[in-house]
Amino acid sequence: MRLQGAGVSEGIGIGFAYVLQEHAIDVSKKDAGPEEGYRFSKAAEALSRILGERAAAVDKERAEILESHIMLLRDPVLLSDVEKMITDERCNGEYAVNAVFEAYAELFRQSGDELLSMRADDMRDIKNNLLAVMNGYALPDLSVLPKDSILTAEELTTSAAACIDEALVNGFVAAKGGTTSHMAIIARSMGLPAVVGVGGIAHGDRLIINGGTGEIIVNPSQAELAEYRSLMEGRRRERQALEKYRGMPTETSDGRQVELYANIGLEADILKASQADADGVGLFRTEFLFMNRSAAPSEEEQFAVYKKAALAFGKRPVIIRTLDIGGDKEIPYLGLEKEENPFLGWRAIRYCADREELFAAQLRAILRASAFGTIKIMLPMIADLRELRYARSLIRRLCGELAAQGIAFGQNIAVGIMVETPAAALLAGAFAKEADFFSIGTNDLTQYVMAVDRGNQKVAKLYSAYNPAVLRLIYHVSQEARRHNIPCGICGEAGSDPLLTRFFVGCGISELSMASACVLEIRSIIRQTAYADAKAMIDASVEQLADVEDSMALLQGLESGQPLRTSPLGQTNRQVISSPGSWS
Ligand code: PEP
Numbered sequence: 001m002r003l004q005g006a007g008v009s010e011g012i013g014i015g016f017a018y019v020l021q022e023h024a025i026d027v028s029k030k031d032a033g034p035e036e037g038y039r040f041s042k043a044a045e046a047l048s049r050i051l052g053e054r055a056a057a058v059d060k061e062r063a064e065i066l067e068s069h070i071m072l073l074r075d076p077v078l079l080s081d082v083e084k085m086i087t088d089e090r091c092n093g094e095y096a097v098n099a100v101f102e103a104y105a106e107l108f109r110q111s112g113d114e115l116l117s118m119r120a121d122d123m124r125d126i127k128n129n130l131l132a133v134m135n136g137y138a139l140p141d142l143s144v145l146p147k148d149s150i151l152t153a154e155e156l157t158t159s160a161a162a163c164i165d166e167a168l169v170n171g172f173v174a175a176k177g178g179t180t181s182h183m184a185i186i187a188r189s190m191g192l193p194a195v196v197g198v199g200g201i202a203h204g205d206r207l208i209i210n211g212g213t214g215e216i217i218v219n220p221s222q223a224e225l226a227e228y229r230s231l232m233e234g235r236r237r238e239r240q241a242l243e244k245y246r247g248m249p250t251e252t253s254d255g256r257q258v259e260l261y262a263n264i265g266l267e268a269d270i271l272k273a274s275q276a277d278a279d280g281v282g283l284f285r286t287e288f289l290f291m292n293r294s295a296a297p298s299e300e301e302q303f304a305v306y307k308k309a310a311l312a313f314g315k316r317p318v319i320i321r322t323l324d325i326g327g328d329k330e331i332p333y334l335g336l337e338k339e340e341n342p343f344l345g346w347r348a349i350r351y352c353a354d355r356e357e358l359f360a361a362q363l364r365a366i367l368r369a370s371a372f373g374t375i376k377i378m379l380p381m382i383a384d385l386r387e388l389r390y391a392r393s394l395i396r397r398l399c400g401e402l403a404a405q406g407i408a409f410g411q412n413i414a415v416g417i418m419v420e421t422p423a424a425a426l427l428a429g430a431f432a433k434e435a436d437f438f439s440i441g442t443n444d445l446t447q448y449v450m451a452v453d454r455g456n457q458k459v460a461k462l463y464s465a466y467n468p469a470v471l472r473l474i475y476h477v478s479q480e481a482r483r484h485n486i487p488c489g490i491c492g493e494a495g496s497d498p499l500l501t502r503f504f505v506g507c508g509i510s511e512l513s514m515a516s517a518c519v520l521e522i523r524s525i526i527r528q529t530a531y532a533d534a535k536a537m538i539d540a541s542v543e544q545l546a547d548v549e550d551s552m553a554l555l556q557g558l559e560s561g562q563p564l565r566t567s568p569l570g571q572t573n574r575q576v577i578s579s580p581g582s583w584s
């Protein structure tokens with residue numbers, strides 16, 4: 001039987017459904033005495049202790065989730081709300097716990113905000129655990145699952161997911177949840193596939209789940225098992241074959257060096273990136289540090305994370321991008337109102353410039369961390385030279401203050417910009433005189449050049465980095481960077497697209513930044529690329545590219561080493577191939 005859900009974490013998982021049982025606990029109102037208050041507070045204490053023990057046994061990121069539950073269990077307002085109801089209404093603890101926690105959950109849910117709705121999930125999660133403890137049920141211990149489990153639940157709670165031993169689990173299925181649910185975030189950080197929107201799976205069912213397509217095969221046939229095992233095996237072999245590139249220099253066949261960097265977001269990515277054989281971090285998306293919490297991280301908190309990244313990479317650079325919120329990245333407590341055109345609105349540097357205190361705290365944290373490694377600062381969404389000048393002057397002022405306070409920071413920290421607006425790309429020559437480096441954000445550059453919302457499926461066929469308008473701008477930016485002798489990298493998703501690698505190298509791009517898992521594959525392509533040939537081919541044809549098929553012909557020409565030939569009619573001789581932006 002095949003079921004269709006939504007894939008929220010990539011990969012294929014084969015295993016047996018381990019269905020998490022929910023206890024049916026009676027929460028109806030009953031007459032009871034004041035001893036119920038004592039029973040409730042004892043249960044809250046016991047649950048805090050259990051969660052505390054589990055938090056001590058898992059990594060920091062997961063421990064934080066459990067600790068946030070412990071904090072709520074110790075919240076005096078919440079505790080007294082339950083105790084007051086027990087006393088005032090002379091009712092049983094189960095009734096009061098259910099009523100109070102549900103009321104809070106409902107409040108969060110009604111906010112209409114996705115992140116606050118996650119808080120509602122947390123309230124329900126704590127409530128269910130409390131009710132279980134009050135009734136003497138053991139909490140499921142997911143660190144002792146049978147091997148090859150596919151964890152299946154109506155809703156996989158965060159406290160449960162945070163305790164999982166990844167060596168025993170091959171994936172997740174939940175009836176409820178979305179891409180930003182904690183479960184999806186945890187699955188992605190574990191590198192495990194996850195599908196949501198599918199229920200009714202029985203304990204012990206054999207499952208194949210595809211976290212990319214959202215497909216689930218229940219009790220697959222031998223043929224289906226064989227097909228998916230060979231798919232997994234194929235991927236495993238591809239990854240293994242690339243291992244020979246680990247430790248090799250990233251240079252073209254004619255000796256040009258290219259740096260390969262990792263993109264990171266969560267604190268846990270630092271370790272993965274430092275083990276991925278990357279030459280550094282090309283994009284640290286710091287907005288992730290601001291998500292899933294109720295207030296901005298302090299300067300000290302940020303400093304600790306940036307310092308950790310700086311120490312992990314030592315001499316290798318860590319490019320920290322300042323807060324890029326707005327657009328599709330909402331953070332409720334930052335006071336971003338709904339806008340008509342969020343991608344064109346109060347976003348990134350525009351927001352930070354108006355919230356200087358917040359911006360300065362982040363910059364101070366970055367500057368202080370720069371004393372421990374090779375940190376560079378990168379400014380997102382720059383469209384006007386005044387934005388760069390403002391940020392640079394603020395950084396200068398902060399350096400002065402740190403020096404006056406005798407606080408250490410790295411000298412001459414590089415300040416670069418993301419080139420992701422058409423304005424910055426077209427004015428690259430002017431920006432190159434005042435920025436220490438460029439990093440082209442192809443995700444946004446494509447969106448803004450093509451006037452296509454990067455998240456809108458209805459217009460997705462226009463969203464292609466292969467469009468000549470995008471490729472020609474990238475070429476222009478790289479030429480201006482070279483003319484002014486500053487490094488120019490790529491840090492959007494195109495940076496890990498193997499079909500574009502030779503194009504970037506031939507343009508003279510000096511750094512490509514990507515998900516850690518892609519580093520070895522891109523290195524293998526660069527080592528098979530002749531820079532001089534790629535450059536000659538691009539210089540000769542890039543200005544003539546008119547449509548996506550022209551681009552594809554150039555990219556294929558770079559792959560095969562066969563230059564495009566021009567027909568007597570002046571048309572390029574191109575192979576007709578299907579392109580990702582095709583209109584079919
Ligand atoms: C980009 O726009 O290409 C980029 C790397 O930034 P983000 O995807 O975070 O907007």
Ligand code: MG
Pocket residue numbers: 380420441443444
């Ligand atoms: Mg961007």
